[in-house]
Amino acid sequence: MADEKLHFGTCTLCEAMCGIEVKYSGEKVLSIKGDKNDPFSKGYICPKATALQDLYEDPDRLRQPVERTANGWQEISWPEAFDKVAEGIQKLQKKYGANALGIYLGNPNVHNMGSMLTTKHLLTSLKSRSRFSATSIDQLPHHIVCMHLFGHMLRIPVPDVNRTQHMLIIGGNPLASNGSIMTAPNMRQKIKDIKARNGKVVVIDPRRTETAELSSEHHFIRPATDVLLLLAMLNEIYAQGFDKLNNRAATLAPEIAQIERFAKGFTAESVAGITGISATEIKRLVKEYCEADSAVMYGRMGVSVQEFGLLCQYLIMVMNIVTGRLDEVGGLMFPNPAVDLVNNTGPGYLAKRFTRVKKLPDFNGDYPVVAMADEMLVEGEGQVKGFINVAGNPVLSTPNGDKLDKALAQLEFMVSVDPMINETSRHAHIILPPVSPLERDHYDLTFNGFAVHNTAKYAPALFAKKANEKHDWEITLELAKRLNKNAPMATKIERWLTKVLGPKFLLGQGLKRGPYPQVNLKTLKKNPHGIDLGPLQSMLPQGLKHKDNKIHLNVDFYQADLERVKEMMKQYNDSQILLIGRRHVRSNNSWMHNSQRLVKGKSRCTLMLHPETAKQQGIENGQSVNVTSKVGSVTIEAEITDELMPGVVSIPHGFGHGRKGIKQKVAQANAGVSVNDLTDDSLIDSLSGNAAVNGVPVRLAIASVQAAS
Numbered sequence: 224m225a226d227e228k229l230h231f232g233t234c235t236l237c238e239a240m241c242g243i244e245v246k247y248s249g250e251k252v253l254s255i256k257g258d259k260n261d262p263f264s265k266g267y268i269c270p271k272a273t274a275l276q277d278l279y280e281d282p283d284r285l286r287q288p289v290e291r292t293a294n295g296w297q298e299i300s301w302p303e304a305f306d307k308v309a310e311g312i313q314k315l316q317k318k319y320g321a322n323a324l325g326i327y328l329g330n331p332n333v334h335n336m337g338s339m340l341t342t343k344h345l346l347t348s349l350k351s352r353s354r355f356s357a358t359s360i361d362q363l364p365h366h367i368v369c370m371h372l373f374g375h376m377l378r379i380p381v382p383d384v385n386r387t388q389h390m391l392i393i394g395g396n397p398l399a400s401n402g403s404i405m406t407a408p409n410m411r412q413k414i415k416d417i418k419a420r421n422g423k424v425v426v427i428d429p430r431r432t433e434t435a436e437l438s439s440e441h442h443f444i445r446p447a448t449d450v451l452l453l454l455a456m457l458n459e460i461y462a463q464g465f466d467k468l469n470n471r472a473a474t475l476a477p478e479i480a481q482i483e484r485f486a487k488g489f490t491a492e493s494v495a496g497i498t499g500i501s502a503t504e505i506k507r508l509v510k511e512y513c514e515a516d517s518a519v520m521y522g523r524m525g526v527s528v529q530e531f532g533l534l535c536q537y538l539i540m541v542m543n544i545v546t547g548r549l550d551e552v553g554g555l556m557f558p559n560p561a562v563d564l565v566n567n568t569g570p571g572y573l574a575k576r577f578t579r580v581k582k583l584p585d586f587n588g589d590y591p592v593v594a595m596a597d598e599m600l601v602e603g604e605g606q607v608k609g610f611i612n613v614a615g616n617p618v619l620s621t622p623n624g625d626k627l628d629k630a631l632a633q634l635e636f637m638v639s640v641d642p643m644i645n646e647t648s649r650h651a652h653i654i655l656p657p658v659s660p661l662e663r664d665h666y667d668l669t670f671n672g673f674a675v676h677n678t679a680k681y682a683p684a685l686f687a688k689k690a691n692e693k694h695d696w697e698i699t700l701e702l703a704k705r706l707n708k709n710a711p712m713a714t715k716i717e718r719w720l721t722k723v724l725g726p727k728f729l730l731g732q733g734l735k736r737g738p739y740p741q742v743n744l745k746t747l748k749k750n751p752h753g754i755d756l757g758p759l760q761s762m763l764p765q766g767l768k769h770k771d772n773k774i775h776l777n778v779d780f781y782q783a784d785l786e787r788v789k790e791m792m793k794q795y796n797d798s799q800i801l802l803i804g805r806r807h808v809r810s811n812n813s814w815m816h817n818s819q820r821l822v823k824g825k826s827r828c829t830l831m832l833h834p835e836t837a838k839q840q841g842i843e844n845g846q847s848v849n850v851t852s853k854v855g856s857v858t859i860e861a862e863i864t865d866e867l868m869p870g871v872v873s874i875p876h877g878f879g880h881g882r883k884g885i886k887q888k889v890a891q892a893n894a895g896v897s898v899n900d901l902t903d904d905s906l907i908d909s910l911s912g913n914a915a916v917n918g919v920p921v922r923l924a925i926a927s928v929q930a931a932s
């Protein structure tokens with residue numbers, strides 16, 4: 224085509240920040256490829272990048288606000304929608320108080336520059352404490368550990384995968400997820416590189432995942448028993464004399480001497496039976512980890528979102544410290560992004576307030592998602608009666624989704640800021656839809672903070688939005704303006720400047736305050752592929768945010784949780800079948816199933832189980848199985864595979880598009896079932912309030928009728 228042009232940008236779908244090269248003509252996308260000149264991703268993309276085109280073109284995507292009426296959804300104008308939303312919220316808050324309006328912020332908020340820079344305005348104008356987010360079914364333990372130890376919830380170290388000689392991955396599957404709290408495009412190559420330089424990658428996972436398959440070694444572990452393995456490993460580090468307490472990080476931690484006693488009694492022999500990993504193997508894992516020239520221990524969803532999520536992440540951090548792996552090349556290192564959120568935001572806090580019904584602690588002003596449905600359903604002073612849901616789909620993404628589904632249906636007023644009519648937004652009275660990713664400017668404010676190599680890249684929107692469309696940040700600012708007319712003058716000026724100049728104005732300010740004088744909006748615009756800022760550098764002690772410049776191990780707080788561990792050990796029932804989650808590279812949480820090119824082929828929403836487990840239950844491959852937990856039941860096709868540990872079953876999350884009222888044709892045709900109709904909102908990590916979706920006890924039975932797959 225004569226007027227073909229190239230645009231360089233960044234894929235915002237997952238955490239990997241891959242550079243993309245989009246060939247386009249007019250308003251049409253012709254192709255999406257990896258940008259070979261991106262200094263960070265070097266041409267790598269996964270199959271989801273091309274679906275950015277599908278999001279842009281999706282005929283089911285809303286372009287204008289809609290209102291739910293007796294005659295179905297009706298398009299309304301933006302001014303009318305804003306009027307109705309502001310009025311609905313004000314009426315509700317006047318009647319029941321500010322906290323009667325619940326707010327949920329979903330995952331795509333952190334992938335969206337405009338939202339990242341303006342959501343604070345919405346939150347302050349809503350003045351509600353009933354705030355929830357996807358954090359409490361995700362990385363909450365990381366925030367708490369880093370807040371305690373390093374003095375800021377975002378001072379989070381990541382594996383220096385490009386230089387390590389030994390990587391221990393516990394409960395992460397970066398080959399499917401493309402990495403998490405470890406922004407690292409092309410982990411396939413990175414793992415191959417570690418092996419090629421005679422290093423080792425060890426995976427601990429109840430499933431022999433794609434990552435495990437490629438790695439040097441894999442061990443099955445019984446779900447949610449990692450805390451025992453980790454305690455035994457810590458114990459072994461001392462038993463084998465591998466503690467290096469004169470290392471730089473350890474000498475910054477006044478409580479370090481107390482760690483030797485922390486895991487006393489948790490011998491490798493005492494945990495082998497429950498975890499399923501033999502004492503000999505545990506001892507060898509420790510020895511090899513400690514003897515490697517460089518090494519890093521890394522744990523993700525599998526260990527974060529289970530009953531001992533916080534203690535697991537603490538133990539992983541502590542082991543990196545006592546073995547001298549923190550802040551060292553090839554170990555766990557702190558990124559240094561060009562926009563420094565750590566020095567421009569509060570450090571975070573835990574347990575200032577507790578939820579009304581379940582009495583669960585807040586973190587940094589957010590209550591745990593597992594508390595959300597009860598706050599709506601249980602009557603009494605402070606009950607949540609209205610809801611604003613921004614870029615989230617908690618009906619599919621939070622435990623006991625069916626209960627939340629019912630809770631949302633009985634609310635007096637609900638708003639969704641979402642481009643789609645899905646399982647959650649279908650309950651809204653009004654939906655305010657933002658533009659798709661190709662229509663907005665991007666600089667990654669979040670994931671540069673977790674990147675395994677420092678770079679900076681800004682991309683203007685590829686396509687201008689249409690006259691009747693709005694950005695998330697425009698929606699947010701307009702609502703803030705209407706809901707809080709008495710904001711301080713400085714806030715009003717910031718809102719006004721952002722509205723006129725766009726959020727890139729705030730980005731520019733952030734870059735100016737950042738650590739790299741050479742990086743500003745002008746230099747970023749001149750370098751459309753991004754700027755290389757070099758490998759991770761040691762940052763201690765100056766990176767610490769505690770006033771005394773020390774690492775605070777907060778031993779007493781974590782040690783107290785050992786009572787719960789001992790209780791678990793005492794009561795352990797190894798005959799239970801345990802459910803875990805699963806991700807696939809062609810799926811993304813609950814919202815990428817309306818792309819035909821991603822969902823095509825065999826259904827991915829299956830119940831994986833080991834042949835032995837299947838045999839015990841009399842289940843055959845492809846058969847429909849009823850899976851029942853304490854809270855619910857689903858019927859799903861069995862996929863028998865020895866990838867799973869015996870006694871463990873796996874269902875991916877984000878499916879279940881068969882509910883009534885959803886308007887996404889492709890997703891509906893590939894509906895699947897929601898694993899979160901089985902996960903239990905009372906199964907939690909009580910220390911953090913984080914959800915526990917891995918290790919859920921379930922029963923299996925052959926279904927009488929074959930499920931459509």
Ligand SMILES: Nc1nc2c(c(=O)[nH]1)N[C@H]1C(S)=C(S)[C@@H](COP(=O)(O)OP(=O)(O)OC[C@H]3O[C@@H](n4cnc5c(=O)[nH]c(N)nc54)[C@H](O)[C@@H]3O)O[C@H]1N2
Pocket residue numbers: 328329330331332335357360361524613614615616617619620621640641642643645657695804805811812813814876877898899902916
């Ligand atoms: N059982 C189980 N449950 C899980 C998990 C698991 O592993 N197992 N994983 C958990 C994790 S890690 C996460 S992060 C959560 C995710 O859970 P959520 O954040 O609740 O849900 P998503 O599936 O990410 O849904 C995102 C919604 O945002 C909309 N959206 C997409 N982009 C934008 C945008 O730019 N602006 C706006 N306004 N809307 C947008 C989509 O249409 C969709 O409705 O799920 C969690 N739930």
Ligand SMILES: Nc1nc2c(c(=O)[nH]1)N[C@H]1C(S)=C(S)[C@@H](COP(=O)(O)OP(=O)(O)OC[C@H]3O[C@@H](n4cnc5c(=O)[nH]c(N)nc54)[C@H](O)[C@@H]3O)O[C@H]1N2
Pocket residue numbers: 237238330361393394395396397399400401402403427428429430432444445446447448449523524525526529803804805806807808809810811812917918
């Ligand atoms: N393709 C794709 N990419 C994604 C997403 C997606 O939905 N699809 N979601 C994005 C989001 S929001 C996030 S947070 C990240 C998550 O990124 P990851 O954490 O890397 O992703 P998961 O695939 O959930 O990996 C969790 C692993 O833990 C294992 N596991 C389950 N239970 C246990 C247990 O008790 N112990 C141990 N040791 N392991 C266990 C599972 O088998 C699985 O292999 O991925 C991001 N990237």
Ligand code: SF4
Pocket residue numbers: 234235236237238239240241267268269270271272401408
């Ligand atoms: S790994 Fe895939 S989804 Fe994630 S940023 Fe890269 S291209 Fe996008």
Ligand SMILES: [Mo]
Pocket residue numbers: 330361
């Ligand atoms: Mo996540």
